[in-house]
Amino acid sequence: MIKASSIKRIKIVFLLAVCVVFANAVISCSNTIKLKVNQASVNHSHQVIIQLERTLSALKDAQIARYGYLISANTDYLKYDVTALEKIDLNLQLLKKLTQDNYQQQKILLIDENITNKLNLLRNQLYTKQNQKLDLSQELILTDEIKNVTDSIQLTQKLLLNQINRSQSSFKTAIAAFFIAGFVNLGLVTQLYYLVKSRIIRLKNTKLALRQSENRLRAIIDAEPECIKLIDRNGNILEINAFGVAMMEAENADKLIGKSVYSTVLPEYQKAYKLMHKSVCQGNKESLEFEMIGFKNTRRWMESYSVPLSSESNEGFLHLAITRDITQRKVSEQKLREQAALLDVVTNAILVKDVDNRILYWNKGAEQIYGWQASEVNSKKSSQLLHKGYSPQLDDALLSVISTGKWQGELHQLTKDGKEIIVESRWTLLQDRQGKPKSIFVENTEITQKKQLETQLLRTQRLESIGTLAGGIAHDLNNVLAPILMSVQLLERKLQDSHHLRLLKTLENNALRGASLIKQLLSFARGIEGKRTLVQVKHLITEIEQIVRQTFPKSIKLTVNIAEELGFVCGDATQLHQVLMNLVVNARDAIPQGGKLKISAANLFVDEHYAQMNINAKTGAYIVVSVADTGVGIHPEVQERIFEPFFTTKELGLGTGLGLSTSLSIVNNHGGFMNVYSELNKGTIVKVYLPITPHQETDIPCCDRPANLNGSGELILVVDDEPAIREITKSSLEAYNYRVLTASNGIEAIEIYAKHQSEINVVLLDMMMPEMDGEITIVLLQKINPSVKIVAISGLELNLTTDDKSSQNVQAFMSKPCTGKELLHAIGKVTKEFK
Numbered sequence: 001m002i003k004a005s006s007i008k009r010i011k012i013v014f015l016l017a018v019c020v021v022f023a024n025a026v027i028s029c030s031n032t033i034k035l036k037v038n039q040a041s042v043n044h045s046h047q048v049i050i051q052l053e054r055t056l057s058a059l060k061d062a063q064i065a066r067y068g069y070l071i072s073a074n075t076d077y078l079k080y081d082v083t084a085l086e087k088i089d090l091n092l093q094l095l096k097k098l099t100q101d102n103y104q105q106q107k108i109l110l111i112d113e114n115i116t117n118k119l120n121l122l123r124n125q126l127y128t129k130q131n132q133k134l135d136l137s138q139e140l141i142l143t144d145e146i147k148n149v150t151d152s153i154q155l156t157q158k159l160l161l162n163q164i165n166r167s168q169s170s171f172k173t174a175i176a177a178f179f180i181a182g183f184v185n186l187g188l189v190t191q192l193y194y195l196v197k198s199r200i201i202r203l204k205n206t207k208l209a210l211r212q213s214e215n216r217l218r219a220i221i222d223a224e225p226e227c228i229k230l231i232d233r234n235g236n237i238l239e240i241n242a243f244g245v246a247m248m249e250a251e252n253a254d255k256l257i258g259k260s261v262y263s264t265v266l267p268e269y270q271k272a273y274k275l276m277h278k279s280v281c282q283g284n285k286e287s288l289e290f291e292m293i294g295f296k297n298t299r300r301w302m303e304s305y306s307v308p309l310s311s312e313s314n315e316g317f318l319h320l321a322i323t324r325d326i327t328q329r330k331v332s333e334q335k336l337r338e339q340a341a342l343l344d345v346v347t348n349a350i351l352v353k354d355v356d357n358r359i360l361y362w363n364k365g366a367e368q369i370y371g372w373q374a375s376e377v378n379s380k381k382s383s384q385l386l387h388k389g390y391s392p393q394l395d396d397a398l399l400s401v402i403s404t405g406k407w408q409g410e411l412h413q414l415t416k417d418g419k420e421i422i423v424e425s426r427w428t429l430l431q432d433r434q435g436k437p438k439s440i441f442v443e444n445t446e447i448t449q450k451k452q453l454e455t456q457l458l459r460t461q462r463l464e465s466i467g468t469l470a471g472g473i474a475h476d477l478n479n480v481l482a483p484i485l486m487s488v489q490l491l492e493r494k495l496q497d498s499h500h501l502r503l504l505k506t507l508e509n510n511a512l513r514g515a516s517l518i519k520q521l522l523s524f525a526r527g528i529e530g531k532r533t534l535v536q537v538k539h540l541i542t543e544i545e546q547i548v549r550q551t552f553p554k555s556i557k558l559t560v561n562i563a564e565e566l567g568f569v570c571g572d573a574t575q576l577h578q579v580l581m582n583l584v585v586n587a588r589d590a591i592p593q594g595g596k597l598k599i600s601a602a603n604l605f606v607d608e609h610y611a612q613m614n615i616n617a618k619t620g621a622y623i624v625v626s627v628a629d630t631g632v633g634i635h636p637e638v639q640e641r642i643f644e645p646f647f648t649t650k651e652l653g654l655g656t657g658l659g660l661s662t663s664l665s666i667v668n669n670h671g672g673f674m675n676v677y678s679e680l681n682k683g684t685i686v687k688v689y690l691p692i693t694p695h696q697e698t699d700i701p702c703c704d705r706p707a708n709l710n711g712s713g714e715l716i717l718v719v720d721d722e723p724a725i726r727e728i729t730k731s732s733l734e735a736y737n738y739r740v741l742t743a744s745n746g747i748e749a750i751e752i753y754a755k756h757q758s759e760i761n762v763v764l765l766d767m768m769m770p771e772m773d774g775e776i777t778i779v780l781l782q783k784i785n786p787s788v789k790i791v792a793i794s795g796l797e798l799n800l801t802t803d804d805k806s807s808q809n810v811q812a813f814m815s816k817p818c819t820g821k822e823l824l825h826a827i828g829k830v831t832k833e834f835k
Contacts (some may be wrong), residue, residue: 051091058087227302230309231261231319233281235274238318247325249294261321264292266299273304280306280319289326301330349423349444352430355402355437357381357394369423369446371416382442386413401427402437410447421448453615477514478816483728484511489820490731534693535569535576537601537623538562544580544599548588555594563602567623567692571670576690579663583627583686586660590631590684598628603692616673621692628685634678642676663688709824711738714761714831718742719749719777720793721769725816729764732820738827746772750780757785762811762830764823767794778810791826793818 062084068074069081218241221228227244229237237256240248248264250256265273269290276286286306293299303326308317340363349366353359359382362374370386377385383394393411401407407427414420423444432438488508495501545560552558569576587597604624611617634642642660667674671691678684716738720726723744730740741756743749746769753760763781767774774792781788793814811830814823 051094055088055091058084058091062088225324227321227323227325229261229321229323231277231321233311233316233318235261235277237261244323247294247300247323248292249296249298264294266291266293276304276306277319280308281317283308283317300325301327349442349446351382351442351444352439353382353442354439355398357383357398359385360439366444369415369421369444370413387411388414397425397427398440401429401440405429411444413444421446422451423447479722479725481511481515482816482818483722483724485515485818486728486732486820486823490728490735493735533570533573535571535573536566537569537576537625537690538566540573540577540580541599541601541625543577544584547581548584548597552584552588552597553594556588556591557594557596559596559598561598561600563600565603566601567603567621568694569623569670569690570693571690572666575666576670579666579688580625580627582660582663583688586686587627587629587631587684590629590633595630595683596628597630598626600626600628604689606689614673614675616668617689618671618691622672622689623692625688625690626685627688628683630683633680633682634676634684635680709821709828710736711828711831713737713739714827715739715741715756715759716827717749717752717756717760717763719744719746719763719769720766721745722766725766729823732823733827736824745769746774746777746780749777750784753781753788754784757788761789762827763788763790764827765790765792767792789830791830793823 062081065079065081065084222242224241225243227247228239228241229244230239232238236258237260240253240256242253245253245256248256261277262270262273269288269292272288273290276288279286285308287304288306289301289303291299292302302323304321304323306319306321309320311318346363347365347368349369350361350363351359351366352361358379359377360379362372362377367373372385383391387394393409397407397409406429407425409425411423411425412420413423424447425445426443428441429437430439430441485508488504488511491504492501495504541560541562545558548556548558584597584599591597602624604622606617606619606622608619611619664674667688667690672689674689675687676684677687711733716733718726718729718733718740719742720729721744726742726744730742733740741752741760743752749763749765753763765774765777769777774794778790778792781790790810791812791814792810793816812826814826
């Protein structure tokens with residue numbers, strides 16, 4: 001393009017050249033005029049000189065004629081004198097004409113006056129000569145006067161010649177100036193010619209370059225993947241690039257040039273577009289998102305960036321619009337909104353944070369889990385918001401997600417109210433287009449309840465494993481103690497010596513003590529089905545209250561709070577009493593220096609949500625008995641093991657470690673569950689949940705024991721894998737008038753029963769035997785005789801409420817070790833009831 005400064009310089013040089021040429025032309029014209037004036041003046045002066053010379057010649061002729069006449073008096077001289085005078089007069093008239101518009105007129109008139117006077121004087125002299133003689137002095141005077149006139153004429157001629165010389169000198173100067181001006185003009189014209197020529201060449205080159213530049217610019221604009229259009233103040237399209245033509249689905253640009261830009265804008269966006277166009281034409285920059293529809297009815301979302309452009313007519317601004325297709329972006333934004341809505345629907349906490357842990361996104365699930373609203377956590381560091389302090393685990397997680405792109409693990413975090421929760425966190429690295437870490441997508445699932453249930457499940461599984469082990473040990477110990485107890489009772493019948501009877505009593509007491517310990521162990525392992533009655537828990541609490549007030553130190557302040565209309569529980573009052581005693585004793589031991597002990601009971605309905613938090617809980621009505629103390633509390637690590645058997649924090653000899661484990665088994669056996677809440681140096685609360693039983697429940701009747709233990713010769717089949725038990729059981733029964741057959745296992749029992757089924761009244765069957773256990777044996781016996789009478793006995797506690805078909809003909813259940821009297825009572829009741 002031609003620069004404005006270059007064009008300006010051309011204009012200035014051209015104007016200077018024109019001015020110089022004009023000045024030279026003026027000067028040349030002036031010189032030419034002066035030359036003409038000088039030439040006219042020279043010609044006029046020559047004519048005047050010629051006429052003066054002629055007048056002077058005529059005057060001399062007149063003077064000569066006068067002298068001739070005066071000397072010779074010849075009249076012929078008078079003729080010459082008259083002719084000379086006529087010539088003089090004629091010449092003077094011509095001089096007057098020549099000088100009538102000239103400054104020389106005055107001199108000519110003066111000369112004319114002198115000549116006229118002198119001619120008149122000559123005429124007078126001639127007249128006088130004719131009449132009288134003229135003296136010589138007068139002639140001399142006349143001659144001098146004529147000489148003076150001649151001198152005047154000659155002086156005038158001289159002046160005229162000087163003027164002619166000056167005019168000729170001025171002519172030469174004017175000629176020289178004319179030629180110099182001509183040469184200057186020629187140089188300037190030549191210079192201007194070459195300058196204009198070079199400028200024209202440069203202008204042509206510039207125009208060519210401008211065309212090429214315009215073509216390149218047009219190609220660049222057409223190659224731009226955006227619609228670029230120029231719009232006039234009336235909203236008509238002046239220019240549009242190729243991409244814009246394609247975007248509007250037109251055949252070519254001519255179809256759009258001069259057309260209204262609003263023709264493709266959807267009606268609902270035309271008002272906003274017109275306001276934008278008006279603002280741009282007023283000199284403002286604007287942007288707008290709108291929808292357009294092409295000539296082939298294709299809808300697109302457009303984003304227009306509009307800037308004002310000065311118009312050549314200076315009548316305001318034109319509208320230069322750069323419009324891009326954002327349909328894909330709008331679709332993506334819609335998908336993002338839908339995804340964000342989905343993210344808000346999910347219950348997991350979903351957040352996005354940058355590599356500096358600053359939170360960028362926070363969904364509804366995160367608000368529900370943590371309690372913070374999205375506006376409260378925006379741009380805050382998650383490490384400071386969700387964690388107590390510095391955590392090396394977070395650094396490891398950040399390094400892992402940056403290096404591998406993902407990380408997964410469990411984190412302990414805090415909610416807004418300071419509650420500690422456990423989340424299963426999954427991190428995914430998000431990268432920018434250059435592959436550099438940009439942000440981290442985090443999905444957190446709260447697993448606090450899950451972890452609690454897992455803890456409960458693991459504890460239950462651990463207790464079940466320990467219970468299984470304890471049950472096996474108890475079974476073997478019961479098999480050891482059972483023959484001892486029955487042997488003691490047989491010896492008591494045969495020995496009468498008081499000393500030996502005391503020894504037997506001591507032996508029996510210790511055996512019973514061991515059996516009690518085993519029974520307590522079995523209570524933990526399997527639970528005990530004792531006599532079930534409708535129990536009022538408030539009566540149990542009242543009994544416990546009396547014991548505490550009577551036996552606990554006075555430094556312990558007891559508070560009892562029992563709700564009115566407390567429900568009833570179907571259970572074993574003795575076992576429940578044992579549970580409560582274990583709890584208050586533990587509370588006492590937790591406050592050796594004194595403190596507060598509170599026992600409370602209330603009705604509670606456990607819903608599904610609460611039931612999901614406790615593995616042994618079911619929906620329904622419960623009585624909650626709480627025992628709270630203000631003692632030292634339980635350490636979190638210890639709290640996980642408090643229900644394990646034989647685990648105790650007390651000193652050696654002060655506890656067996658079976659108190660809480662037995663209590664848990666009893667409560668679980670009653671259909672309930674237990675929870676413990678404890679903080680160090682703040683105290684402990686143990687809550688026992690027992691299902692409420694409706695009032696119409698009646699007591700489970702106890703079997704009335706017959707007073708007479710002797711039999712009537714009934715045949716009893718004793719089946720047990722322990723020889724000692726078989727022998728002592730046989731001896732005990734025979735001592736009380738029973739007949740006995742023995743079998744060491746189930747196979748042998750089937751064979752014996754098949755032979756003597758008509759004689760055998762009762763089968764005393766051990767449930768735990770090798771090769772064929774008690775249940776299979778019962779099934780086979782029932783196939784031989786569906787009405788067979790069976791008394792089951794085991795070192796493990798049996799469930800009285802079992803619905804198995806194998807137990808339909810089992811008339812009684814007994815636990816090892818049992819005394820001979822207990823065995824005789826059971827067998828006597830069965831034989832008498834089914835006679």
